[in-house]
Amino acid sequence: MSKTESTFGSKVTANPQDIEAQQEVESPPWTAEQVQRWRQSHPTFSVWRVLMAQVLVAVFFAGSLWLSWMYGAMTVVVPAALFARGLTSRTASVNAMTAALGLMVWQGVKWMMAVMFLVLAPRIVPELSWPAMLAGLVVTMKVYWLALIWGKPKSTTDLNTTL
Helix, strand or coil, rough: CEEECCCCEEEEEECCCHHHHHHHHCCCCHHHHHHHHHHHHHCCCCHHHHHHHHHHHHHHCCCCCCHHHHHHHHHHHHHHHHHHHHHHCCCHHCCCHHHHHHHHHHHEEEEEHHHHHHHHHHHCCCCHHEEEEEHHHHHHHHHHHHHHHCCCEEECCCCCCCC
């Protein structure tokens, strides 16, 4: 037992075993039924659906400045597709360390590729309209917000997933 002095000068005893017991809360393992209910209430979605939605939004909003708009959209979609491919590979999910490292590496590749697209834009797109290209880039990038909507679990009141 260790004794510590409080700000008012009184002695307080703290048992290290009591502190450990409070910090360590055991939770029973889930049953197969609980896991199945949790999976049903938290559906997964593919990153490829988000990328496809980005392409569809880019094509839908292209308008008269089609080439500049599409180049801006592809500045988002192509690096994001490379990023998704890198993160969904087998080597990226070997263990937690490789997953974290893979995330950092592929995010860096995605950023560098997007910057490269922007730097090369005047050489690749004849008569480039910067406002149209940036509008295509921003609108396509905002499709990521759809992932939040798609990823929301269905509201069900009868599921009991608490442990």
